[in-house]
Amino acid sequence: MIKKFFMPIATLMLLLTVSCKVQHPDLEDGLYAEIITSKGTMIAKLHYDKVPVTVANFVALAEGSHPLAEEKYQGKPFYDSVTFHRVMDKFMIQGGDPTGTGRGTPGYRFAADFDASLKHDKGGILSMANSGGINTNGSQFFITEVPYPSLDAFDSEGNMKPCDQPRVSCHSVFGELVQGIEVQDSISNVEVIDPRSRNHKPVEDVFITKVNIIRKGREAKKFDAPKIFEEQMPEVEENIKEQMAETRRKAEEKKLAAEEKKAEVAAEFKPTLDEYTAKAKTLASGLKVHYITKGNGVKPKTGQTAMINYQGYFTDGKLLDSNLKDVEEKFGMLNPMKVQRNMYAPSPMKVSPDAPLFAGFKEAIASMRVGDKAFFYFPSHLAYGESGRPPVVQPNTDLAFIIEMVDIQK
Template sequence: MKLISKTLQIFMLCLVVTLVSCKEEYPDLEDGLYAEIVTSKDTMIAKLFYDKVPVTVANFVALAEGNHPMMGDEFKGKPYYDSLTFHRVMDKFMIQGGDHTATGGGNPGYKFTADFDASLKHDRGGLLSMANSGGFNTNGSQFFITEVPYQSLDAFDDDGELKPCDQPRVSCHSIFGELVKGIEVQDAISNVAVDPRSKKPLENVYILKVNIIRKGSAAKSFNAPKVFESELPNVEAEIKQIQDDKKGKLEQEKKERDEKMATASAETKSTLDEYTTKTTALASGLKKHVLTEGTNAKPKPGDSVRVYYEGYFTDGRLFDSDRVEISEKYGMFNQRRADANQYGPTAMWVSPNAQMIPGFKEALATLNIGEKAFFYLPSHLAYGERGNRGIPPNTDLTFIVEMVNVIEKK
């Protein structure tokens, strides 16, 4: 009887173990690849977008499971994220973790080029995204979870074009997952007290463990180390091709702009030379030639007016204008400027205290309403010995200015 009883106990124990092992984790989750992020504040679960950004997801999963093919020797065979902290926390922005040094400067022994998907945007809270130090290939182990939309972090612009991520002050971060459970945990972490300068929590918030959950055959067959090694070269080649194509496009656009500028400048120089011969010199050295007579009305000092202007170097090259047709003619049309409604007559202040170069202030003061005139500004009435943003020192300038109207005071 004792033997039968002992056998029954063993059978029941095995049955319990079997039943427990067969119990599905989070049965309400649909098929997919998930990261269970267990923190000292509670647990978050993120669905990972392995079908859209396989390399970035493979990097995260392989680090979490300790089998990343590129991780440093000191980390091999160990779940990388376990016992790390959220070292940078910014309320109404994001929480950042994944650095074993907790300084923001650590990495897992390598850096890689993340992949991007244009459909993934930083347009809501709860998104997992890679932290980096700028450029395409500075990703490692650090990631952040958004609390609010922050679309300046997107790798693609509004036209769906990949941004020049390798340029200074251009942010490009790869979204690779989204919280499906525990968004309130993210909020709790983002609200902890932090050092105002470093944004590091005054009391550590730990990532106790990151468990990878696979549901469905596709997720179960996702071999993170293999995917990372096989797909990373393709991502690097694709981004290089995009960069090469963009470089070629920019070079072609520059060539076309330069050709437009050269053609238009050659036509304009003779006109400017003719106008210059017809000018009348004022006491200051400013020279004026009236092109279109205006009314007898003149704005009073202190009035705000609207004017059209065209600014040229003496060789006929345009350096600025608020007229669309002139900017297009010289290959200088700027769509962003147009989108901001910055073409058209410009509001200016007729006053010796206006923030303008001396010659332009004086030119405005000579104009009647409706008058259009050519002005020649010796360098001392322009930008003088210092020059300014593309205008060399000691450069004479010319302007064609048309005073449209006085802005009525409300």
């Protein structure tokens, strides 16, 4: 009798021990996606606390419980046996399309939610793929191999980009790899059909064998993906539109402030322009010139290239353009693109009647020597003339420039 009673208890204890075994004991509390592929296994931590709708979409699809999925996908794991259909080395791997073409959907589209703290700032970032706009997300996702900040929905100041506009990339980061980054790398390195024709489909299919959702801790276990998606998804698009409207409002305020600063600085600088104009000598062509500093360098020959610093102004003192950083900063016109391209430096300009410069500018630099810094007043017929250069320079506009010749290119 004792032997008969002992065996069932021992079996029960063994079953309890097995059932209580902790899954992935190395993972801290949180919600995870275990992505098992034909190249190995990756584990991504999902940011369900920051982008609940996007995470709920992914989790519900993975577990076969998505309320909007087509009937043929209901009740079964969506991602099992799906391929990575688009693979780009030093960029990302993309999967989640049941057709493997890049055009497939789970039967619906939705607006993904965003969080400004989640960025495409390193390899292993899990993010939603879409076809542009704010409500074209479905089942497709990608995992980055390198940082790719242009995919962020927010700019460097934390303002939402105009995600509803064409050619504006806004992708929702909803997780990041905590294990298996080397698997991502191995997939991104596979041979693809023809990258030159933008066909980045692997020559040999790379499969997602299975996606398992791992819940660790009380909060993660309470995450009800279908319910969260249905209840919170309708609010997302409206929230995005409100954030974009706020960005536009800030941009308009910034623009108005910049215009006020330009006008203020221009008013301060106009007396200097007026003084130089009054002192200027009028040449036969109508060009007016006043030397601020006379140099003793050589005069460039026709066909040579001079290195020029310039400041271009409208006659009311407002700045048109300059390659001097401090001048553009003073007028609130510092251009980040010019900083990035090292354009705040002497500009090479060919001294020639055929140079791509307006007539007065060609005459001005042809008259200068290295070391000269001079003020030139260009009547409109020596500047952009009757056509102008809209929208910046209107037709029949006089311009004033301060030009310095710093060297002749060897």
